Amino acid sequence: MSSPMAPRGSLKTLCGWGRYPVQTCHVYCPRSESEMIQLLKRGLPLIARGNGRAYGDSALNREATLQMRHFNRLLGFNPQTGQLIAEAGVLLAEILEIFVPRGWFPLVTPGTKFVTVGGMIAADVHGKNHHKEGSFVRSLDWLDLLTSEGQIYRCSPSENRDLFYWTVGGMGLTGVILRAAFRLRPIETAWIRQTIRIAKNLDEVIDLFEAAQDVTYSVAWIDCLASGSRLGRSVVMLGEHATREELPTKYRQRPLRTPQRRKISIPLDFPNGALNALTVGTFNQLYFLNSQRKAGQSFVDWDTFFYPLDSLLGWNRIYGRRGFVQFQCVLPLSTAREGLSALLHCTSAAGAGSFLAVLKKLGDQQGYFSFPMAGYTLALDFPMSQRTLKVLDQLEEITLQYGGRFYLAKDSHLTPLRLRQSDCRVETFVKVRNAQQWTVNFASEQSKRLRL
Amino acid sequence: MTAPVLILGATSDMGRAIAQRFAAQGYPIQLAARQVSRLERDKADLAIRYGVPVSVHEFDVLAVETHAAFIQQLPMQPAIVICVVGFMPAQKVCEQDCSLALDVMRTNYEGPAVILSLFANLFEQRGFGTLVGISSVAGERGRASNYFYGSGKAGFTAFLSGLRQRLAKSGVQVLTVLPGYVNTRMTEGMKLPPLLTAEPKEVANAIFAAIEKKKDVIYVRPIWRWIMLLIRWIPEPLFKRLSL
Numbered sequence A: 001m002s003s004p005m006a007p008r009g010s011l012k013t014l015c016g017w018g019r020y021p022v023q024t025c026h027v028y029c030p031r032s033e034s035e036m037i038q039l040l041k042r043g044l045p046l047i048a049r050g051n052g053r054a055y056g057d058s059a060l061n062r063e064a065t066l067q068m069r070h071f072n073r074l075l076g077f078n079p080q081t082g083q084l085i086a087e088a089g090v091l092l093a094e095i096l097e098i099f100v101p102r103g104w105f106p107l108v109t110p111g112t113k114f115v116t117v118g119g120m121i122a123a124d125v126h127g128k129n130h131h132k133e134g135s136f137v138r139s140l141d142w143l144d145l146l147t148s149e150g151q152i153y154r155c156s157p158s159e160n161r162d163l164f165y166w167t168v169g170g171m172g173l174t175g176v177i178l179r180a181a182f183r184l185r186p187i188e189t190a191w192i193r194q195t196i197r198i199a200k201n202l203d204e205v206i207d208l209f210e211a212a213q214d215v216t217y218s219v220a221w222i223d224c225l226a227s228g229s230r231l232g233r234s235v236v237m238l239g240e241h242a243t244r245e246e247l248p249t250k251y252r253q254r255p256l257r258t259p260q261r262r263k264i265s266i267p268l269d270f271p272n273g274a275l276n277a278l279t280v281g282t283f284n285q286l287y288f289l290n291s292q293r294k295a296g297q298s299f300v301d302w303d304t305f306f307y308p309l310d311s312l313l314g315w316n317r318i319y320g321r322r323g324f325v326q327f328q329c330v331l332p333l334s335t336a337r338e339g340l341s342a343l344l345h346c347t348s349a350a351g352a353g354s355f356l357a358v359l360k361k362l363g364d365q366q367g368y369f370s371f372p373m374a375g376y377t378l379a380l381d382f383p384m385s386q387r388t389l390k391v392l393d394q395l396e397e398i399t400l401q402y403g404g405r406f407y408l409a410k411d412s413h414l415t416p417l418r419l420r421q422s423d424c425r426v427e428t429f430v431k432v433r434n435a436q437q438w439t440v441n442f443a444s445e446q447s448k449r450l451r452l
Numbered sequence B: 001m002t003a004p005v006l007i008l009g010a011t012s013d014m015g016r017a018i019a020q021r022f023a024a025q026g027y028p029i030q031l032a033a034r035q036v037s038r039l040e041r042d043k044a045d046l047a048i049r050y051g052v053p054v055s056v057h058e059f060d061v062l063a064v065e066t067h068a069a070f071i072q073q074l075p076m077q078p079a080i081v082i083c084v085v086g087f088m089p090a091q092k093v094c095e096q097d098c099s100l101a102l103d104v105m106r107t108n109y110e111g112p113a114v115i116l117s118l119f120a121n122l123f124e125q126r127g128f129g130t131l132v133g134i135s136s137v138a139g140e141r142g143r144a145s146n147y148f149y150g151s152g153k154a155g156f157t158a159f160l161s162g163l164r165q166r167l168a169k170s171g172v173q174v175l176t177v178l179p180g181y182v183n184t185r186m187t188e189g190m191k192l193p194p195l196l197t198a199e200p201k202e203v204a205n206a207i208f209a210a211i212e213k214k215k216d217v218i219y220v221r222p223i224w225r226w227i228m229l230l231i232r233w234i235p236e237p238l239f240k241r242l243s244l
């Protein structure tokens, strides 16, 4: 009666956040390490899945997808150092809910809080402070990894170093992250002192970023339907954690409390094509005008500043049943101006209105296989269609031409060849995977598509 | 400080959700289960999240002769005892394997009844407290598909009902919880109708509210009251030919 049984699997239709591609997968929800080891011993390659916020097929595996949601315990917190030990399935949203009122904030956060600790490590996520403070691995003290044949390794920059640096950014292809220790930063208030600037074109945005090197958080929202002399016009948002002193008196009494944001759920799929050049264009215009009005300094709560889209729960349904794809690349500093201009030209010429176009400056590379490198990263969303596939081809070619590379957490379209052309680290990663037998135990639909 | 909530069968999904619900309300928590080492993670989690004292205790519901000693060694007498223990292997296997069938009957009825009896005596003496038994709608009528489990739960439901009557005057609350389908490890891989299936969190919320309102018997999803009413009404000659 007490023998650890391998968990029963069930067939589920799964997809990433972009809802493309959709795949029927055998899903397992293990509750203990021994259950996971049982699954590994069956010898079928499997992939860990966090909260499914990667856009494409990186957390899908037809044969065995390992849902990590039962691994969601907080195991330790040191208020002297801010070090939190958490199981891989803990949601960032939970961490924020518990720790912001106690005066702590993650050192690095992606643009949504509905991600797991495991997902953040596997993608080595970057935030609006990458240029200054690096990617998630910077805050990571160690992780425990379950790898081939059921071995568990403690990995850190000093212990099992290679395994550590292949695992951050390794997209679940080195093993299953069980738990990790990472540091939170102390904050005096839950508010961000935000400065909004308007840039008339691409040159101005980049100048603004370059001038804002020392600002902790920076990001630009680009109107990608603008063309000609206004190509790249954008709203640039800069932010710092506000100190108690800076705060307007009305917030100073309870500086770590912020009003609850209202959440709106998208109840149904929008019709395919609801997002077309016209609607997106109108939205972009309105957003732009509104931001112009708000230019200057203000205090915004952390949730609004870091996770503007999270208050629209299920917003991926706006793109209709066919789903959407995100394209995200990073271009090195030396080619960024030219390359970005080419990418934006291509987008605006295709008229394939991207709802969201986000530009960030990134600092140096850290993990062996992590996405970020010094340069500029551009992220674009497109509703799925035949035409979009063509635009993606073009954008990928442009990226290659300017020496850029692609973010696997957003990808559902790359080919093995283009990936290799973009990134000389791929071959080494594959070699290590083969040598360590990881290919036998860990694979995703994405790794099969890209022959990783 | 308030007296703790004791959860018997705390490694289960429902047990965890219940512990969280009460911890969120500031109750100290006592977690009890067979493999006490498996509770350490939960202990840390509850303490960090809710800042409440948490202790863990070894408890084997089948070892009824140890139950009195188990209660003795608790550092503090609980205010609320919640028995989440349950065991439901495949019916077909039970039909062939007598010892497994026996485990099912004993785990779902005998063990829980013994431990709650012991607490009942203590609580009656001091004149307050709450005893909660998680039974099952499967105990409302035996069915071909799970009558070992169902009969165990039927016994437990009857036990709780009798206990409630006995303690009615003493100020001790006895709450019977009939969850219906719940999305837990026990039901994993089964095709469950979403309308009739509760999440462990819902069960925890329902128990919390029912204790506050001094309820006797609750169905976690109210629709189950009507479903079971219908099922109980079906005449036996007809019932035996149905495949429910």
Ligand SMILES: Cc1cc2nc3c(=O)[nH]c(=O)nc-3n(C[C@H](O)[C@H](O)[C@H](O)COP(=O)(O)OP(=O)(O)OC[C@H]3O[C@@H](n4cnc5c(N)ncnc54)[C@H](O)[C@@H]3O)c2cc1C
Residues within 6 Å of the ligand: A017, A047, A048, A049, A050, A051, A052, A053, A054, A055, A058, A059, A068, A088, A089, A109, A110, A111, A112, A114, A115, A116, A117, A118, A119, A120, A122, A123, A124, A125, A126, A127, A170, A171, A172, A173, A175, A176, A177, A178, A309, A409, A410, A444
């Ligand atoms: C609105 C939105 C905004 C975003 N903004 C950013 C951003 O600003 N910066 C950024 O870097 N990313 C961003 N992302 C991407 C997102 O942060 C990553 O895709 C992240 O990995 C998703 O985490 P998840 O828990 O949902 O993981 P999933 O999507 O479930 O999985 C993602 C990858 O992590 C692996 N993985 C998950 N858990 C484990 C584990 N326990 N062990 C091993 N591997 C595991 C999976 O195998 C998969 O390869 C954004 C995504 C969305 C939807």
